[in-house]
Amino acid sequence: MADSSFSIDRAGLIRALDLMASDALSSPAPLPARLEERGMGEVAALDLLAPLVMDGAARLDLPHAFAHMDPPTPWISWAATLWNARLNQNLLHPASAPFARAAERQAVSWLAPYFGMEGGHMTPGSTLANLTALWAARQRTGARRIITSEAAHISIPKVANILGLIHESVPADGAQRLDAAKLTGDPSDAILVLTAGTTSAGAIDPLALCGRAAWTHVDAAWAGPLVFSARHRARLSEIEKADSIAVSAHKWLFQPKESAFVFFRDEKTAHDAISFGGAYLATPNVGVLGSHGAVAIPLLATLLAWGREGLAERIDRCMENAAKLARAIATDPKWRLFAEPETGVVLFRPATGDCDAAAARLPPGLASTTRIAGESWLRCVAANPNVAIDRVLEAVARAL
Ligand SMILES: *Cc1c(COP(=O)(O)O)cnc(C)c1O
Numbered sequence: 450m451a452d453s454s455f456s457i458d459r460a461g462l463i464r465a466l467d468l469m470a471s472d473a474l475s476s477p478a479p480l481p482a483r484l485e486e487r488g489m490g491e492v493a494a495l496d497l498l499a500p501l502v503m504d505g506a507a508r509l510d511l512p513h514a515f516a517h518m519d520p521p522t523p524w525i526s527w528a529a530t531l532w533n534a535r536l537n538q539n540l541l542h543p544a545s546a547p548f549a550r551a552a553e554r555q556a557v558s559w560l561a562p563y564f565g566m567e568g569g570h571m572t573p574g575s576t577l578a579n580l581t582a583l584w585a586a587r588q589r590t591g592a593r594r595i596i597t598s599e600a601a602h603i604s605i606p607k608v609a610n611i612l613g614l615i616h617e618s619v620p621a622d623g624a625q626r627l628d629a630a631k632l633t634g635d636p637s638d639a640i641l642v643l644t645a646g647t648t649s650a651g652a653i654d655p656l657a658l659c660g661r662a663a664w665t666h667v668d669a670a671w672a673g674p675l676v677f678s679a680r681h682r683a684r685l686s687e688i689e690k691a692d693s694i695a696v697s698a699h700k701w702l703f704q705p706k707e708s709a710f711v712f713f714r715d716e717k718t719a720h721d722a723i724s725f726g727g728a729y730l731a732t733p734n735v736g737v738l739g740s741h742g743a744v745a746i747p748l749l750a751t752l753l754a755w756g757r758e759g760l761a762e763r764i765d766r767c768m769e770n771a772a773k774l775a776r777a778i779a780t781d782p783k784w785r786l787f788a789e790p791e792t793g794v795v796l797f798r799p800a801t802g803d804c805d806a807a808a809a810r811l812p813p814g815l816a817s818t819t820r821i822a823g824e825s826w827l828r829c830v831a832a833n834p835n836v837a838i839d840r841v842l843e844a845v846a847r848a849l
Contacts, residue, residue, distance in 0.1 A: 565689020
């Protein structure tokens with residue numbers, strides 16, 4: 450008897466779509482405490498999971514969703530992700546994934562030039578893009594230490610630990626940028642990591658420092674996609690002088706997780722430094738990952754659908770919403786603005802009184818909180834191009 454679990458079941462897939470679209474799912478039932486002996490069948494499994502999955506997730510496309518670096522995703526990326534799950538291509542093997550491999554090369558060759566980079570490859574996030582880049586940096590330069598600002602992402606000390614490198618941090622200035630004046634000593638034997646869009650404040654380190662160390666890596670996980678915006682790309686000028694760059698596609702390229710890039714100025718020497726051949730592999734395995742999937746395909750679909758202009762228009766809208774919020778806060782004496790937002794991240798706190806109490810009076814999903822130099826701040830991140838900015842401004846005005 451044919452096993453229909455592995456073929457296209459239109460009714461089952463349409464059921465999945467209907468459950469996804471429903472705004473009146475049944476109340477969630479508990480999952481079995483242990484693996485059941487007999488399965489319940491596909492549709493019953495979807496019906497059981499739908500309320501847990503759908504109602505148990507923050508909705509990133511809600512009008513108030515303004516708190517995190519996680520964007521809503523366009524429906525075309527859902528469709529292409531479904532194709533990927535069905536085909537289950539493995540980019541390790543050219544014979545089984547000819548187009549999937551070409552798709553990743555295509556995505557890299559479309560995007561790398563905007564950063565002044567020659568090439569690179571995809572990783573499941575910028576944590577792994579940072580690891581990959583700094584691994585190549587260590588192999589190419591023999592450097593033993595990584596220098597960052599104190600505001601660098603947590604992934605950098607993690608990478609230093611994995612790679613057996615020393616992590617040295619330089620103080621940040623009042624706007625959370627690496628304070629170049631405090632970069633004492635000669636960095637020419639070190640790896641310098643600059644951040645474009647720090648996690649707490651969205652600050653951009655002085656990219657003019659690119660080239661001062663044995664290797665400069667720019668962690669542009671968040672703000673990298675500003676290069677696609679004619680209005681905002683100047684904020685990242687000189688990024689092209691880096692040796693490597695990390696960019697998360699599952700942040701400001703609106704992709705489902707797990708999707709990111711590591712770009713290299715000199716792709717061949719970087720990839721050669723982190724390549725291993727295995728007897729059963731037709732081509733050398735480049736980078737950290739073994740088996741990996743075709744995350745480039747949902748991205749290509751999105752980029753084909755939108756073009757550079759469509760992408761830039763959405764990023765520009767995010768930036769405009771952040772600027773509107775910052776302006777409203779700066780002109781409201783009840784609030785204090787941390788700094789003009791550089792990359793769509795707005796930090797603010799009550800002029801007097803407690804940040805947490807103010808946070809509790811904002812609708813859920815509107816703001817997160819962060820701490821800088823011992824002080825709490827509310828944080829909005831413009832990852833949702835469709836945030837209802839007027840409603841956000843009203844909610845902020847009402848909260849104090
Ligand atoms: C999000 C982020 C990372 C980590 O990227 P993931 O894609 O979450 O692994 C690294 N650095 C910065 C600056 C980030 O914003």
